[in-house]
Amino acid sequence: MKKIGTILSLCCILVISGCGGRSTSEGITSMIIGGSTSIQPLMESIAETYNEKNDALVSIQGGGSSVGIKGTEDGTFQLGMVSRELKPEEAKQLDQTIIALDGIVVVVHKDNPVDSITMEQLKDIYTGKITNWKNIGGANKEIAVVSREEGSGTRDGFESIVGFSSSDLIRNSDIQNATGSIISDVSVNEHGIGYISLGSLSDSVKVLKIDGVLPSEESVKDGTYKIQRAFLLVQKKGEKQGSELFDFIFSEEGKKLIEAHNYIPVERK
Numbered sequence: 001m002k003k004i005g006t007i008l009s010l011c012c013i014l015v016i017s018g019c020g021g022r023s024t025s026e027g028i029t030s031m032i033i034g035g036s037t038s039i040q041p042l043m044e045s046i047a048e049t050y051n052e053k054n055d056a057l058v059s060i061q062g063g064g065s066s067v068g069i070k071g072t073e074d075g076t077f078q079l080g081m082v083s084r085e086l087k088p089e090e091a092k093q094l095d096q097t098i099i100a101l102d103g104i105v106v107v108v109h110k111d112n113p114v115d116s117i118t119m120e121q122l123k124d125i126y127t128g129k130i131t132n133w134k135n136i137g138g139a140n141k142e143i144a145v146v147s148r149e150e151g152s153g154t155r156d157g158f159e160s161i162v163g164f165s166s167s168d169l170i171r172n173s174d175i176q177n178a179t180g181s182i183i184s185d186v187s188v189n190e191h192g193i194g195y196i197s198l199g200s201l202s203d204s205v206k207v208l209k210i211d212g213v214l215p216s217e218e219s220v221k222d223g224t225y226k227i228q229r230a231f232l233l234v235q236k237k238g239e240k241q242g243s244e245l246f247d248f249i250f251s252e253e254g255k256k257l258i259e260a261h262n263y264i265p266v267e268r269k
Contacts, residue, residue, distance in 0.1 A: 031056075031058045109189060114136060
């Protein structure tokens with residue numbers, strides 16, 4: 001019976017999603033939210049709890065920040081998840097709500113002797129000016145640069161904050177399309193370096209200090225850790241979808257879920 005109930009729930013989501021987010025005659029709210037894979041695990045937890053408490057059908061999909069923006073603009077999603085600043089042309093079409101703050105952490109293999117690098121050194125590594133760990137106090141080994149794919153909000157945020165463009169990225173970098181792939185890659189490559197969301201941090205990799213500051217909730221909140229970004233939910237201009245979901249996100253229970261994922265809650269604006 002449990003399997004049948006699950007199948008029926010999924011069917012409801014598929015049928016309702018063709019018409020966009022709405023409330024059914026039974027009062028069940030349906031909504032599809034998609035986009036940033038950095039925000040996805042957090043929103044899955046929020047949606048699961050919200051659905052249980054409200055008999056709702058909120059479903060979460062990934063795909064990246066660019067997918068979240070495009071899907072919101074064309075009506076595929078009622079809300080989009082975006083983990084970077086909106087571009088001017090996007091801001092003309094979409095309203096944004098900041099739901100949390102996140103640090104972008106730089107990770108290396110656990111056996112790497114380097115503990116801290118400067119922002120300038122980080123930029124030089126990712127643009128190919130520094131190619132050997134010995135130049136920053138490590139072993140005499142070539143640096144294996146790992147980056148996210150084009151369209152990733154984490155990549156856009158990392159590049160804009162560190163201070164280089166995608167065209168400047170070192171050509172032989174290893175491109176991965178998900179946070180988990182970067183963690184897996186760096187965890188087995190003694191000479192690798194990558195960047196991930198603070199909330200996705202795993203003990204299988206080592207975190208580097210940037211300009212002497214270790215990423216943490218406190219250092220992101222007080223601004224001393226510089227590589228940080230906002231997590232956004234976006235919707236079409238003038239639309240007011242998901243007001244009850246936003247109420248939950250900014251409630252004490254919602255804030256606890258955000259903190260449980262190692263992100264920083266913010267006040268509603």
